[in-house]
Amino acid sequence: MSDVARVAAALPAGQHVLNVCSDRYRFTVGFAAGLVRGKVSLLPSTHTPEVIRQLTLFAPDVFCLTDDSKCDIDLPRTYFPELTGVVAGGLAVPAIDTEQLAAYVFTSGSTGTPLPYKKTWGRLLRCVHDGASRLGLLDGPAHPGRSHTIVGTVPPQHMYGFESSVLLGLQTGSALCAERPFYPADICSVLAAAPRPRVLISTPVHLRALLAAGIPLPETDLIVSATAPLSHELAREVEAAFGTRLLEIYGSTETGQIATRRTAETAEWQLWPGVTLTLKEDGQAWAQGGHVEQPTPMCDVLELTEGDRFLLHGRMADLVNIAGKRSSLAYLNHQLISIRGVVDGTFFFPDESHASSTGVTRVAAFVVAPDLDATTLTEALRRRIDPVFLPRPLIFVDKLPRNGTGKLPQEALRELAARHLRPPT
Amino acid sequence: MPDNASPVRQPAPPASSKDLEREVADLIVQALNLDVTAAEITPDAPLYGEGLGLDSIDILEIALVVSKQYGIQLRADSEENEHIFRSLRHLSDYIAAHRTK
Numbered sequence: 319m320s321d322v323a324r325v326a327a328a329l330p331a332g333q334h335v336l337n338v339c340s341d342r343y344r345f346t347v348g349f350a351a352g353l354v355r356g357k358v359s360l361l362p363s364t365h366t367p368e369v370i371r372q373l374t375l376f377a378p379d380v381f382c383l384t385d386d387s388k389c390d391i392d393l394p395r396t397y398f399p400e401l402t403g404v405v406a407g408g409l410a411v412p413a414i415d416t417e418q419l420a421a422y423v424f425t426s427g428s429t430g431t432p433l434p435y436k437k438t439w440g441r442l443l444r445c446v447h448d449g450a451s452r453l454g455l456l457d458g459p460a461h462p463g464r465s466h467t468i469v470g471t472v473p474p475q476h477m478y479g480f481e482s483s484v485l486l487g488l489q490t491g492s493a494l495c496a497e498r499p500f501y502p503a504d505i506c507s508v509l510a511a512a513p514r515p516r517v518l519i520s521t522p523v524h525l526r527a528l529l530a531a532g533i534p535l536p537e538t539d540l541i542v543s544a545t546a547p548l549s550h551e552l553a554r555e556v557e558a559a560f561g562t563r564l565l566e567i568y569g570s571t572e573t574g575q576i577a578t579r580r581t582a583e584t585a586e587w588q589l590w591p592g593v594t595l596t597l598k599e600d601g602q603a604w605a606q607g608g609h610v611e612q613p614t615p616m617c618d619v620l621e622l623t624e625g626d627r628f629l630l631h632g633r634m635a636d637l638v639n640i641a642g643k644r645s646s647l648a649y650l651n652h653q654l655i656s657i658r659g660v661v662d663g664t665f666f667f668p669d670e671s672h673a674s675s676t677g678v679t680r681v682a683a684f685v686v687a688p689d690l691d692a693t694t695l696t697e698a699l700r701r702r703i704d705p706v707f708l709p710r711p712l713i714f715v716d717k718l719p720r721n722g723t724g725k726l727p728q729e730a731l732r733e734l735a736a737r738h739l740r741p742p743t
Numbered sequence: 744m745p746d747n748a749s750p751v752r753q754p755a756p757p758a759s760s761k762d763l764e765r766e767v768a769d770l771i772v773q774a775l776n777l778d779v780t781a782a783e784i785t786p787d788a789p790l791y792g793e794g795l796g797l798d799s800i801d802i803l804e805i806a807l808v809v810s811k812q813y814g815i816q817l818r819a820d821s822e823e824n825e826h827i828f829r830s831l832r833h834l835s836d837y838i839a840a841h842r843t844k
Contacts, residue, residue, distance in 0.1 A: 499819070500799070500803070502807075503817065641800050672776070674774070676800065710777070
């Protein structure tokens with residue numbers, strides 16, 4: 319609490335914080351300090367110059383809290399202060415009003431402007447409380463009276479990392495590992511050093527990498543995965559390799575986390591208490607109730623089975639999800655054709671036969687831009703979209719196979735792709 | 744080096760650092776399904792961010808290939824990590840110095 323007080327005192331007057339601290343503890347202290355001062359955290363999906371510019375339009379007083387002296391984000395910067403241990407007198411744990419606006423999270427939207435979603439402190443807490451209950455972290459019969467240690471491979475700024483490491487830690491009184499281990503060997507050593515019971519908060523990309531690395535995996539008491547669904551087979555392999563349960567979480571930026579499943583045993587997801595799904599006539603599922611602030615359309619194709627259970631049948635056609643970063647083809651296309659010199663262009667999401675060894679499929683793009691070269695175009699895109707969406711490959715063509723009404727039929731695009739893309743070797 | 748490693752399954756050690764650079768470039772292009780040939784990767788150009796344009800998922804893929812092919816587990820907490828991905832040449836030099844197979 320004395321760290322929170324110190325950081326709270328160091329924050330400037332602006333009402334909106336972009337907290338980019340990469341250290342999970344500093345991020346958490348920064349977030350709590352913002353709450354204490356009544357400030358709102360902004361959690362955009364990426365920090366490209368274009369998105370930062372949009373944030374300043376959304377909240378002109380936004381400032382950036384960073385722990386990196388090389389941080390080059392174009393906002394007024396506040397550096398995370400040196401923490402020098404306990405301050406005399408300390409600070410009582412403050413009561414934060416559940417109606418207080420704690421954060422805005424953003425999706426990329428489809429028209430070039432990120433869309434904000436309000437998160438009040440109360441809703442966030444309820445979401446994480448229900449999640450902790452589902453994950454069995456509220457009262458561990460195996461380790462009564464002992465709190466967990468949370469190791470996360472996801473950044474605290476990502477909605478999943480925010481909910482399942484930062485807030486989960488605050489809610490359950492668990493210890494948080496400040497590191498964000500990256501390579502399989504790093505993850506194993508951070509895990510091995512974490513007191514048990516320990517929880518690994520991770521993603522399919524890192525879990526695949528851990529299995530493929532062929533190194534001894536430390537005993538772990540719970541594995542949690544989100545950002546993209548795991549296959550039944552991979553889930554079983556992970557459970558066998560770590561000798562523990564693996565639970566998957568399903569959710570979205572808009573709704574937060576809403577369901578869990580133990581993938582090695584069932585394909586069905588179970589909704590969290592109070593949350594319900596309704597199918598509209600057009601087949602789209604809407605979530606409401608529980609911690610979900612208002613009825614919200616889900617961006618995946620869902621099949622409601624029985625009671626609070628459902629099946630996930632992939633994302634809607636327009637959406638792209640690469641390693642937990644979500645965007646839409648409409649948004650990416652808008653950014654592409656907004657670049658000076660681009661006459662026409664479209665992104666294309668290949669099928670899963672193009673996935674890499676960590677299970678990631680990249681987007682390709684076809685572009686008509688006679689006066690641009692690939693380097694110039696890629697640099698222009700890098701300023702606008704998150705690097706994971708940079709087209710690979712970027713293919714220059716004379717024209718796109720548009721039909722008489724100017725539309726790009728999927729079939730024609732697939733044929734174009736078949737001529738230009740090769741599957742990975 | 745493990746005693747039980749069969750000599751016939753070992754990749755032939757490259758004759759020079761140039762050959763190793765080329766071999767690593769080949770591995771990268773294959774693992775990432777890149778749109779360039781190994782010969783087109785400039786040995787001194789940055790791999791990460793600008794330059795070849797790799798991102799963190801790619802770096803993880805390369806780490807997997809490097810562990811399989813050369814028996815090296817990369818670590819982000821080692822001081823060298825930042826240097827390793829500075830260029831193809833740095834990566835190859837690191838592999839040459841630390842390979843266990």
